[in-house]
Amino acid sequence: MEVTDHLFRREAGRMVAVLTRVFGMHNIALAEDAVQDAFLRAVEVWKFRGMPENPSAWLMAAAKNRALDILRRQRTAKTFAPELGRLLESEWTLAPVVEELFAPQAIKDDLLRMMFSCCHPRVPEEAQVALMLQILCGFGVGEIASAFVSTRSATEKRITRAKKVLAASKKLFDVTASAEFSARLPAVQRALYLLFNEGYHGASPETAVRTDLCREAMRLNAILLENPLGRVPTTYALAALMCLNAARLPSRVDAAGNLSSLFDQDRTQWDQQLIVEGQALLDLSFTGTELTEYHLEAAIASVHARARHSEDTNWVDIVSLYDRLLELRPTPIIALNRAIAVAQQAGPEKGLSEINSIGGRERLATYPFYFAALGELELRCGRDEIALQHFAAALKVARNPMERRFLAQRAKACSTLHDTTRPRA
DSSP: HHHHEEEEEHHHHHHHHHHHHHHHHGGGHHHHHHHHHHHHHHHHHHHHOOOOSSSHHHHHHHHHHHHHHHHHHTTTTTOOTTTTGGGGTSSSHHHHHHHTTTTHHHHHHHHHHHHHHHTTTSSSSHHHHHHHHIIITOHHHHHHHHHHTOOHHHHHHHHHHHHHHHHHHHHHHOOOOOHHHHHHHHHHHHHHHHHHHHHHHHOSSSSSSHHHHHHHHHHHHHHHHHHTTOHHHHHHHHHHHHHHHHHHHHHHHHHSSBBOOOOOOOOGGSSSHHHHHHHHHHHHHTSSSSHHHHHHHHHHHHHHHOSSGGGGHHHHHHHHHHHHHHHHHOHHHHHHHHHHHHHHOHHHHHHHHHHOOTTGGGTTTTTHHHHHHHHHHHHTTTTTHHHHHHHHHHHHTOOOOOHHHHHHHHHHHHHHHHHHHSOOO
16 A cells, blocks of 8 residues: 555654654664554454544554554563663553653654764764664665665675664663764765765666655654754754755656756755755854855855856855865865866866865766766867766766666767767768
8 A cells, every 4th residue: 555655754763762762772673573563453454444634643643552552561571671670560550650651752862872872983874874774764675775786695794783882772862962972973974974965966877866765854853853862063054955955856856757867857846845945954053163065055056046047046155165165074075066166167187186086086986877967068168078988987887777767868969079079971
């Protein structure tokens, strides 16, 4: 059932978070099994009775009843959440305590606690994002493997190892401890940033754009902003970046399912509400003294959002922002994006010169849009045969059908130009 799948995406994280709070982090597998049981029960019951008026409430009630059943049957054989202690051992206190833990605000708090638990310092960065996708967003192992261009078995092992680290902590992260919260906050922000980027222009073998990943990152970041300790300039900057980039999602893929470059996008399709929201969040992000990569990337996205047409873009400002971003994070990808901006400001020859001077350029050898950028600039210089070679190289490392179609179209444009300019016999 498609509706059930959508509900799982939306409700699974909330249910796992609250059940882990009840059972303890060392019983996270038990919490996940209980959620699966609730969904299987929903499929069976709704098939005959129809979907209830409030399916989310029905599912949460099913999870709560399942939790009470497990606690009553296994409390002598298992240890549960250590901080709840004897409250779960007595029938007098058991039901009221579980009822309190399933209150809406408590569930929201547990989602945040789980988010910070996933970003344990002993869990590698990629595994942190994988945990978020599985535990908080309801994604399957196969989907996560696809998103990160990994095998199913390798992804499963990565998640299993990460869960063992979480299990050792026994309980969910305490989001009321300000020092610990602040210490782990950068890792949480980084994981959300990577999650959004994977959706916006990731390396999935199926598609170049995963709107669902972008939405999940935005949803989790909104939860982070609701907490006073998470409501800091850096989180506002990250939210601004997500909103301003997500505003362009409707035009990143055309009606035929093909990628559209920034220069070819129909800007009337950009989500103006998200742009307004992103600009407001960007303003809030500059209330502090810290300038991060999220601030600068959001500022770059803001310059693009303010231009009604691509030719109206203030490339001087964008190059300046990339200069500062390179100082903070000197990576070949950022240097490549800066070179493309330089080409728009100062011409394709200057852009090519900047690309050729990128340090660590060999790290871009598997990135198709490195070769595509070279192809576009050579084409603008009138060197269509060289451009065609670059697009051919890009096609060899394209990661999904969407990228291949886009690059094949650009290669075809070079061939067409070459045929029309070839001297006739």
